[in-house]
Amino acid sequence: KAGVTQTPRYLIKTRGQQVTLSCSPISGHRSVSWYQQTPGQGLQFLFEYFSETQRNKGNFPGRFSGRQFSNSRSEMNVSTLELGDSALYLCASSWQGAGTDTQYFGPGTRLTVL
Amino acid sequence: GENVEQHPSTLSVQEGDSAVIKCTYSDSASNYFPWYKQELGKGPQLIIDIRSNVGEKKDQRIAVTLNKTAKHFSLHITETQPEDSAVYFCAARGANTGNQFYFGTGTSLTVIP
Numbered sequence: 719k720a721g722v723t724q725t726p727r728y729l730i731k732t733r734g735q736q737v738t739l740s741c742s743p744i745s746g747h748r749s750v751s752w753y754q755q756t757p758g759q760g761l762q763f764l765f766e767y768f769s770e771t772q773r774n775k776g777n778f779p780g781r782f783s784g785r786q787f788s789n790s791r792s793e794m795n796v797s798t799l800e801l802g803d804s805a806l807y808l809c810a811s812s813w814q815g816a817g818t819d820t821q822y823f824g825p826g827t828r829l830t831v832l
Numbered sequence: 833g834e835n836v837e838q839h840p841s842t843l844s845v846q847e848g849d850s851a852v853i854k855c856t857y858s859d860s861a862s863n864y865f866p867w868y869k870q871e872l873g874k875g876p877q878l879i880i881d882i883r884s885n886v887g888e889k890k891d892q893r894i895a896v897t898l899n900k901t902a903k904h905f906s907l908h909i910t911e912t913q914p915e916d917s918a919v920y921f922c923a924a925r926g927a928n929t930g931n932q933f934y935f936g937t938g939t940s941l942t943v944i945p
Contacts, residue, residue: 753935761935
């Protein structure tokens with residue numbers, strides 16, 4: 719069974735731009751969670767989507783948004799990029815949801831904001 | 833919300849020795865505690881997990897112990913090998929915070945051949 723895939727793997731953007739990242743969960747998994755990983759803050763939870771609905775949200779500004787499609791694939795969008803948004807963005811999928819089952823991570827998208 | 837602390841931040845051991853990484857959590861209602869290994873350029877990989885109704889779990893050279901009273905859990909790696917070198921993260925699933933996961937800050941383990 720294929721693992722969690724994320725595209726693109728690397729992105730370079732400039733301040734003020736917006737970016738969209740994509741995540742395809744493990745087949746059959748209906749929950750997708752997104753995390754931001756930085757050296758200073760570690761892994762921080764952004765949001766979770768389950769059956770196309772945002773089920774949980776972390777403490778990030780409204781510039782960070784996401785959505786999930788009927789095939790469980792998910793996208794996250796960051797608008798008006800800031801230098802501090804440079805990070806590794808990870809998505810994780812689970813079968814029933816982060817509250818009820820194990821999460822499996824993708825390789826991440828490395829975002830650099832110049 | 834939940835707060836997870838992880839120690840040490842870096843750990844060096846000789847090949848063949850044991851490594852222990854400790855985490856504490858604040859939410860007594862947390863009920864699921866996974867451990868992840870992250871190698872350079874890769875996403876975190878689940879290596880072992882434990883639920884709150886179990887005190888210890890072992891998988892070959894890796895074991896995890898949970899002390900619910902003291903609210904801490906530990907990862908034990910025995911007979912370490914160079915390929916064990918990576919960053920290890922503990923996590924706790926908060927039960928009173930929408931069931932989201934909270935991660936420790938990571939331990940960089942180096943196994944010296």
